Amino acid sequence: MAVEGKTLVAAPGSASRRGRSHRLFRVLGVEGGCAAAVLIAVALAALFGTHLWHGNAYTVDFGSKLQSWSARHPLGTDQFGRDILARLLGGARDTLGGAVLVLALTTGGGLVLGAFAALTGGVLDALISRTLDTLLALPSLVVALALVGVFGPSFRGLLIALALAGVPWYGRVYRSLVLTERANLYVEAALAAGATRRRVFLREIVPNIAGPALVVATVNLGQVILNLAALSFLGLGARPPAAEWGTMINEARPFFQTHPNLVLAPGAAIALTIVSINVLGDALRDLLDPRS
Amino acid sequence: MAGYILRRLAQIVPALLLISIVVFALQTASRIDPAHEIVARQNGGFAPPAAIAAKRHELGLDRPLPVQYVRWLGGIVRFDFGRSYRDGTPVSTLLRQRLPATILLAVAALALTLVVSVPLGVAAALWRRVRLFDVAVRVLSVLGASIPGFALALGLIWLFAARLHWLPAFGGPSLRQLVLPAVALAVPQTGLLVRLTRAEVLDVLGSEFVVVAQAKGLPRRTVALRHLLPNALVPILTVAGLMVANLLAGAFIIEFVFAWNGLGRLAVAAVQDGDMPVVLAYVLFVAATFLLVNLVVDVLYAVVDPRLRVKAPWQ
Numbered sequence: 001m002a003v004e005g006k007t008l009v010a011a012p013g014s015a016s017r018r019g020r021s022h023r024l025f026r027v028l029g030v031e032g033g034c035a036a037a038v039l040i041a042v043a044l045a046a047l048f049g050t051h052l053w054h055g056n057a058y059t060v061d062f063g064s065k066l067q068s069w070s071a072r073h074p075l076g077t078d079q080f081g082r083d084i085l086a087r088l089l090g091g092a093r094d095t096l097g098g099a100v101l102v103l104a105l106t107t108g109g110g111l112v113l114g115a116f117a118a119l120t121g122g123v124l125d126a127l128i129s130r131t132l133d134t135l136l137a138l139p140s141l142v143v144a145l146a147l148v149g150v151f152g153p154s155f156r157g158l159l160i161a162l163a164l165a166g167v168p169w170y171g172r173v174y175r176s177l178v179l180t181e182r183a184n185l186y187v188e189a190a191l192a193a194g195a196t197r198r199r200v201f202l203r204e205i206v207p208n209i210a211g212p213a214l215v216v217a218t219v220n221l222g223q224v225i226l227n228l229a230a231l232s233f234l235g236l237g238a239r240p241p242a243a244e245w246g247t248m249i250n251e252a253r254p255f256f257q258t259h260p261n262l263v264l265a266p267g268a269a270i271a272l273t274i275v276s277i278n279v280l281g282d283a284l285r286d287l288l289d290p291r292s
Numbered sequence: 293m294a295g296y297i298l299r300r301l302a303q304i305v306p307a308l309l310l311i312s313i314v315v316f317a318l319q320t321a322s323r324i325d326p327a328h329e330i331v332a333r334q335n336g337g338f339a340p341p342a343a344i345a346a347k348r349h350e351l352g353l354d355r356p357l358p359v360q361y362v363r364w365l366g367g368i369v370r371f372d373f374g375r376s377y378r379d380g381t382p383v384s385t386l387l388r389q390r391l392p393a394t395i396l397l398a399v400a401a402l403a404l405t406l407v408v409s410v411p412l413g414v415a416a417a418l419w420r421r422v423r424l425f426d427v428a429v430r431v432l433s434v435l436g437a438s439i440p441g442f443a444l445a446l447g448l449i450w451l452f453a454a455r456l457h458w459l460p461a462f463g464g465p466s467l468r469q470l471v472l473p474a475v476a477l478a479v480p481q482t483g484l485l486v487r488l489t490r491a492e493v494l495d496v497l498g499s500e501f502v503v504v505a506q507a508k509g510l511p512r513r514t515v516a517l518r519h520l521l522p523n524a525l526v527p528i529l530t531v532a533g534l535m536v537a538n539l540l541a542g543a544f545i546i547e548f549v550f551a552w553n554g555l556g557r558l559a560v561a562a563v564q565d566g567d568m569p570v571v572l573a574y575v576l577f578v579a580a581t582f583l584l585v586n587l588v589v590d591v592l593y594a595v596v597d598p599r600l601r602v603k604a605p606w607q
Contacts, residue, residue: 134310137582139538142575146315149563149571150322226440230545233442234560249443256446257454267443274438 032283035276042273046096049089057086058241066259075265078248079255080241084265091243091266096273098159098244099224103217105163110170111213115201117171118178129175135168141227148236155244158237162227166220173216177209215284222277229270245270293594300590304583311579312368315572316361324566327353329377373573378565383573386558394554397547398539400470401477405535409482410528413489417497418516420490429486436483445476445549462551473550477543481535488531492524499523526596533589537582 025033050057061081069076075084117128135143140162147161181187182205190200232238232246240251245266252262327347332339348354352363367374373383416425452472453461460469496502497520505519544556551557555574562570 131310134307135314137307137311137586138575138579139582142544142578145544145559145563146318146571146575149566149568150318152323152566153564222438229440230442233440234545234548234564236560236563246440246442249446253446257450260447260450263443263446263450267440267447270443271435271439274440275434278434278438 027287028280028283029286031279032287035279035283038272038276039280042092042096042269042276045089046092049092050086053083053086053089057082057090057243066255069261076259076261078252078262082241084261087243087248088245088265088269091245091248092269094155094238094242094244095225095229095246095270098155098238099221099228102159102162102166102224102228103221105160106166106170107213107217109163109167110172111174111206113167113171114174114176115178115205118175118182119197119201129172132168132171132175136172140165140169141230144227144231145236148231153236155232155238155242158228158231162224162231166224170216174209174213177212178205181205181208211288215281215288218277218284219281222274222281225270225274225277296594297587297591300587304587307583308580312365312576313361315575315579316364318575319364319568319572320357320360322566322568324377324568326374326377326568327351329566330375330380333377333380368576373576374569376562376570377567383569386570387555387573387577390553390555390558393552394540394543394547394556396470397473397477397543397552397554398536400474401481401539401543402532402536404474404478405481405485406532408478409485410489412482413486414493414516414521414524416486416490417493420494429490433483433487436480439480441476441480442545442549444479445473445546448472448476449549469550469552473543473546473552476549477539477546481538485528485531485535489524489528492527493520496520496523522596526593529592529596530589533585533592537585540578540581 027033028036045052059082061077063081064073064077065079065081067073067077067081073083073085075088077083078087113128113132117125143165144158144161147164148158151157151161178201187200187204190204191197195203228237229244229246229249232244233250235247235250238244238247240247248266249263252259252266256263325344325348327344328339330351331343331347335343352360355363371384373387375382376386412429416429419425449461449472452459459471461472462469502515502519505515510519543554544560546552547554547556548560555577559571559574561567562574
């Protein structure tokens with residue numbers, strides 16, 4: 001009896017302990033697990049990076065400019081003698097934080113607009129849908145470029161421009177998500193029970209579309225980072241001495257032919273982050289939709 | 293067929309009108325006052341308030357917004373996009389000067405993309421059991437979607453211009469200077485198209501008419517060229533059309549890196565300077581390009597697939 005009880009307790013216990021250390025990999029597969037690990041590392045760098053590495057990220061020190069890699073400066077220094085590793089860690093906050101902010105704004109805007117169109121219906125819905133469809137004829141990067149022209153080049157202006165440029169696409173996605181959810185019987189029941197439209201939206205529909213909405217946002221995070229870095233690279237976003245990764249590459253342009261590490265470091269950081277996001281997005285999609 | 297084309301053309305007009313309203317709203321929302329810009333340019337940076345007020349009246353900026361919109365639209369229809377704030381050149385002249393370089397770059401990049409990725413995609417589908425192909429396609433498509441175009445461009449310049457001295461990095465348009473920007477533009481598209489081609493060919497490979505063709509004992513090459521490829525190419529056509537539009541509109545980053553004198557570089561400089569007429573003309577150009585390319589793709593679709601020419605009963 002005692003032996004039986006022991007095995008009964010021990011077996012699932014050891015399995016779950018073994019499972020926990022590899023849970024990331026078991027759920028997402030090897031590639032997805034690695035991608036998630038990289039992203040967690042990048043997120044930690046964005047949050048605590050400036051405390052992890054005591055390099056000089058922002059102050060000019062011409063005595064140590066354009067150095068190659070060494071123990072003191074693992075990735076070398078730039079044309080102002082600033083430590084490149086420290087700038088990468090500092091820039092992670094601008095690049096990733098900015099991209100997450102853009103995603104939050106677009107998701108919010110798209111959700112409100114899409115849900116409003118879907119739940120109102122009629123002429124207003126048709127008008128909003130047609131407008132969104134037409135605006136989709138414009139690539140969002142070009143819209144963002146034009147909006148930066150309207151707001152004037154600044155990091156905040158760039159974030160708002162990118163968020164607004166994404167609204168048509170998100171609005172359409174969320175409109176169809178809300179429409180599908182709206183057709184369910186429980187929504188009908190809630191409406192029949194006398195719940196207001198706002199209550200139905202917030203209490204019934206939003207919790208049910210949160211999952212798909214999160215996947216949409218994750219899959220698009222890579223594209224947002226690319227666009228943010230691209231427009232910053234054109235000098236339309238974060239201003240020097242900010243260490244945003246695209247801005248770093250822009251600043252390095254006059255020197256990179258002799259010192260390619262100035263471009264290679266931030267370029268690799270962007271590429272690695274985006275590869276991880278794309279791989280993780282694929283893994284998440286496989287996980288949630290086994291058919292594909 | 294003519295009726296079909298006319299019907300599709302008629303659908304473009306409301307879309308363009310709507311986009312023109314949005315673009316006009318952007319112009320109105322801009323913090324830059326056109327009258328101030330023009331007066332300041334003509335007086336060497338000095339802009340007295342009286343002169344600005346007079347200019348505002350002359351430009352019609354003191355009239356109601358709908359009136360301003362109609363006047364502005366009237367100009368656009370006649371290809372009058374106003375004058376650049378920078379040096380007073382008509383924007384239409386600037387567009388005309390820069391358009392050929394952009395088209396040259398887009399066509400070169402598209403040709404490169406198609407030539408590389410369609411055969412590669414077909415090969416990857418036909419020899420999908422060769423593991424090397426499978427891995428190569430996956431790596432290529434993930435990297436193509438993940439490496440920022442501008443970082444790739446700088447890498448190409450470093451390797452082929454600074455290190456090996458094989459090709460010039462900047463300037464143009466000329467054939468030798470075309471190579472690097474075209475490659476930089478083509479790589480991200482190649483990954484996408486290889487994956488799509490592979491999926492389409494695999495899809496068609498499973499269909500019954502291919503099985504029948506093989507069962508009849510037709511040679512492999514005949515099956516591949518006569519039965520497989522034409523059917524797989526139809527969806528690829530759509531994506532290729534979208535790519536043309538993307539290459540014409542999205543090339544501004546690559547044009548900036550390579551100092552390629554196209555429309556995109558013009559637009560980036562205009563955004564940096566707050567030269568709104570040029571920016572807005574660029575947006576209109578992009579919109580018109582996208583709508584027109586979509587139209588051409590639809591018409592080509594109808595040519596390839598006669599079923600689409602018939603008006604569906606529910607339309």
